[in-house]
Amino acid sequence: MAESTAKARIGSPGKSFWKKSGNKVPGSVKPVYGAQHPPLMHNDLTSSPNKGPAPRTAPKGKKVTSFDEFNTKTSDAWDESDPWDAAEPEEIVPTAKGTVPPRVERREERSQSGRGLRSASRGSGRHSSGVGGSGTTATLPDRDTIRLQKFEKLLAGPNTDLEELKKLAWGGIPGIVRSTTWKLLCGYLPANVERRHSTLDRKRQEYERFLAQYYKTRLDSQHEQTFRQISIDVPRMIPSLSLMNQTAVQETFERVLYIWAMRHPASGYVQGINDLLTPFFIVFLKEHIGPSENLDKVDVSSLARETLAAVEADSYWCMSHLLDGIQDNYTFAQPGIQTKVNGMREVVNRVDASLHRHLAENSVEYLQFSFRWFNNILMRELPLRCVIRLWDTYHAEANGFGNFHLYVCSAFLVRFSKSLLQEKDFQGIMTFLQNLPTSRWGDDEISVLLSEAYQLKYMFADAPSHLQSTTTT
Structure with missing residues (x-):
């Protein structure tokens, strides 16, 4: 009798006996997005593991198409405005249950009202909890601040644990520490904090020697075609971002790409490599001008020569590290x-x-x-x-x-x-x-x-x- 009464209460609309909660229900399977090791999705678990691949259908007669025509007609995602003056997007936040997107975590937080936690407005990003019914509240740090503090603690050393840094970076890196984190994960900066300054000085001086040795050869007959192709490709990059149309920026890209081509004769310069330089340049530039600064309003030529030279050298070395791992993408x-x-x-x-x-x-x-x-x-x-x-x-x-x-x-x-x-x-x-x-x-x-x-x-x-x-x- 008690059991049937409980079932009736559960089944009656608007009179649910159990309080709805966003927490996991025993036996349920919930995907966790953005984690370093996300679990299998529900449909993967329910699909038959013995089911073989679907029968393949032979293609019809191939039509004559032009890949060049396809390439010229392609619309790039950055043809539309890319609002870099907007605030930094919300970061993926690690929790005790794993790393989840912000919206999912907010839903789980709201479900914790029975424990006395209440979410403040989205704009504040802070939480307050009642204390002993006295009406007083304690303000807790917002999730972005906690996440940033974890990065800063790892980066402060004295020796950064790179494996822990990778786990934390998998779900996204706060803009204010992105430059340093990328340099560490690229192997450009050493894990030891005390060695970082001397390493940067040495690598930047080495890049300056490359410039002195190779850049003067760009007009030689055997290298003229390479430099000409680079000078054609660079102005075509991200036309919606006016920063890329500045002469100082384009000259920086030309130097980095030409030096890389001279240092890697097995592949030389290939169209597409110029795009891979862009994220490094943007991230390292924002380290010096501020992560929230609108790039379209930055006059690169007004920056100190030492600053721009540092961004250029750092971009070269990190791009080189990236390409070392995928160089067979660009060989013959x-x-x-x-x-x-x-x-x-x-x-x-x-x-x-x-x-x-x-x-x-x-x-x-x-x-x-x-x-x-x-x-x-x-x-x-x-x-x-x-x-x-x-x-x-x-x-x-x-x-x-x-x-x-x-x-x-x-x-x-x-x-x-x-x-x-x-x-x-x-x-x-x-x-x-x-x-x-x-x-x-x-x-x-x-x-x-x-x-x-x-x-x-x-x-x-x-x-x-x-x-x-x-x-x-």
């Missing part, structure tokens, strides 16, 4: 990109067979749309603010710009599966892929994308044979 025939595109094809075929078949049936080759995703590390597909947030995780992830980027690109394509399946021909599919709706993306979308990519990595990392090419599409 770009074998690294070919391998990653094939791997992406296999991943998509296994996680979204219907999308894979749809692309094949409409003669859409993965290389036609994803070449630039790997060549430019999604710099043209995402707003710059999202790229920088993405790179926070890439720096923290083992081989983030290589293998992990493959899973990010796979998750990125699958994200638009529904829209792509609605396109009924080659032209419609390619037009959509040329104009992906990402211009308004922010931290939440990037956090979900990274979580989905980590899930794919978790599924395939221990089964490398799954990524061997077995299809003819």
Whole structure:
């Protein structure tokens, strides 16, 4: 009788016996986005593990298409304004349950009202709790402050624990410490605090010697074509950001890219490398002008010569470290990109067979749309603010710009599966892929994308044979 009465109370609308809570229910499965080790999603656990890949459909006769025409028609995510004068986006915050997006955490905080915690307004970002019913309140630090304090404690040394720094950086890095954190994760700065100043001085002086040795050769007949291509590509970068149109900035990019090409003759300069320099330059520049400063209002030529020289040298060394890990993307025939595109094809075929078949049936080759995703590390597909947030995780992830980027690109394509399946021909599919709706993306979308990519990595990392090419599409 008592049991039936309890069931009646639970089932009656508006008279629920149990108080609703955002906490986990025993036996439930809830995805945690943005964590370093996110769990499997519910649909992965419920799907049949023995289910093999969907049958492959042979492609129809290939239509004659022009990849150059595709490339020229492509719309970049940064064609629309990128509001760098806006406040720093909310950071992903670690909790006892893992790292969760801010909105999810706010819902969980509101569910804790039975414990005496109440959330203040969104604008204040602070919490107050009643004390003994006396009406007095205690103001607690907001989540961003707590997160920043964790970074500052790690960075203060005397020896920074790089593994702990990677775990903390995976969910995003506060702007005020991003520059130092990137330099540490790139191996540019040593973990020992006392050695950092001398290391920076030595590396910056070494870059100055490179300039003196190589830059004067840019007009020599054997190097003239390289420098000419660089000088053509640099003005085309992020046209919506007026900072990139300043002469001092363009000259900085020309020097860095030319010196890198001279120091790496195996690949030399390849179009796309210029885009990879941009995030480093922006992040290191904001270290000197302030993370909240509007970049469109900054006159770089007014900065002290020593400041701009430091930003230039730091950008060169960190970009070099990035490219050392993916240099086969830019050597002859770009074998690294070919391998990653094939791997992406296999991943998509296994996680979204219907999308894979749809692309094949409409003669859409993965290389036609994803070449630039790997060549430019999604710099043209995402707003710059999202790229920088993405790179926070890439720096923290083992081989983030290589293998992990493959899973990010796979998750990125699958994200638009529904829209792509609605396109009924080659032209419609390619037009959509040329104009992906990402211009308004922010931290939440990037956090979900990274979580989905980590899930794919978790599924395939221990089964490398799954990524061997077995299809003819």
